[in-house]
Amino acid sequence: MTTWTTLTLRVVTPLFSGDDAEGGDPIRVPSIRGALRFWFRAVAAAHGITDLKALWAEEEAVFGSARPERPSRIALRVDSQPATDTDPRPEWAAYPDLRDQRFHGAQYLMGQGLWQRTMKRPYVPPGPDQTFDLKIRFATGRDAEKLNARFMLALWAWLTYGGLGARVRRGFGQLRCADHSGVPLPGKWRHEALGAPTRAESWGVLFTQPIPPAISRMGEHGWTGRPGNVLAEFPVLCPPHWEGRFLAGEALPDWQSALMHAGQEWRAFRVVAEPEEEISKNLRSPEWVNAIHGSSGKYPIAAFGLPVGYYSTSRGEFRASIEPTFQGAKIRRASPVWLRPVWTTDGWRVVTFLFHARLLPDTARLSPGKFGLTIPDLHTISDTWRRWLTDEWRLPEDFYRGQS
Structure with missing residues (x-):
């Protein structure tokens, strides 16, 4: 048996x-x-x-x-x-028509580790x-x-x-x-x-x-308590340590469209993480312009995970990598934000949720130090998360359409 x-x-x-x-x-x-x-x-x-x-x-x-x-x-x-x-350019990951899409959301979600003009694995x-x-x-x-x-x-x-x-x-x-x-x-x-x-x-x-x-109540697990409201050291699947919503927009016809939408929305927010900054037409983030190549020490994008790498498609190389260090060793922090295309009876939607948890130890630093960046405080991190969850300061809906 x-x-x-x-x-x-x-x-x-x-x-x-x-x-x-x-x-x-x-x-x-x-x-x-x-x-x-x-x-x-x-x-x-x-x-x-x-x-x-x-x-x-x-x-x-x-x-x-x-x-x-x-x-x-x-x-x-x-x-x-x-x-x-093993197709190096599957239909869902390649540009269908450059005249119709100026930015490929699915490629952005994969990142350089999985996609660099062709599928890497x-x-x-x-x-x-x-x-x-x-x-x-x-x-x-x-x-x-x-x-x-x-x-x-x-x-x-x-x-x-x-x-x-x-x-x-x-x-x-x-x-x-x-x-x-x-x-x-x-x-x-x-x-x-x-x-x-x-x-x-x-x-x-x-x-x-x-x-x-x-x-x-599906089983007798024996857990009866509730967490407190103190900022957790790790993910907790319970409010106020967790928040979720649908990304804005209508229902989509398939998972390919959902991945495209998720990547475009994610990049749209990261481009304008600081609302007072002017939107760059070449999609260079304000952190690249104002923090790495400027004098600003603000780096709110750290709230979405570290390290952050900056890759030049024209040169085919990484130009900078912002990494956290703790007690002299490099560490990583996964993004607290999740994106999840889901099929519903109304069509495909994109669910996003995030875990409110401590980003880095109190004595951590951002490296390399030559950029003069400081660890974002809890207020900056929470404010960045809130703006993501409330659709604030997003690019125009037609930003990714066409090449002009």
Whole structure:
């Protein structure tokens, strides 16, 4: 008799795996575990587990650790890998007509690491037949009901808000649960409840309550607390530490258009991060002009993640990279802003959300020091986030149309 639960997961947006550049399997269990751990911490913190030692103890109980005496109580396995694509200029990533689009949003979302005039690595294209089976063997024995319920909350959050592979925060690598077989899911869970909703109204509910009570009651997870209002050290999937909305604009016909729209809106905001600055027709950001090549020490764009690289397409080289350092070592800070194209019954929309969390340690610095940049304070960071979430100081709607 089988002891495995099988979830068939479908690729919804292009997926760039960490190993597909070397020709290996694009879907790997360690990558899935890493993503589930991130969302486990976010949902646990939303239920009041915000002490770092307590949070690690909860995570280790479900996912195990490197200690041989603490293996994971829940086993994962991947079957039936989806096909990869090696086309260097797929239709969705190349300019359809330069007279119609002066800026390619999907290329901007991929960044120079994935796209430089051509696709730099293989990827998994989305499609109804692009699926793989995630097999789960749930915990048994002592505390099994509690551990399985907590795992399921992390699985739900991962499929609702996250994804797999590179550039997940920019809308790539999204997955949808298409089917279920084998051992039933624990508690009251059904595979139809896993993942992003298909009605715009349902997303409206999530924007104010990212873990609905109905979802939380799917199993006996045993978490009953709530986080405080103090700025968190890590993502917390709960207001006021989390906010979300739809990007402005009408519903779109397909995921390709949604990625284009997401990239154009994201670049539009970054171009005018300081509202008093004049909009540059050549799309050079005010930070490049006024901070790196000027005397301003303001660098609000740091609120969207570090390091920030400046690449010259004409010279084919990086011109500058602004990086944070802490105690003499370079560190990274992932962007707190996520973009997620979602299919709804009204058409494709783009969901954006962000986590309010501490950006950098108090004694961190921005490097190289020759630019005279200072670490943005909490007020500057929060103000930049607020402007993103309220559509303030955006480019004209037709800015990206045509070449004039």
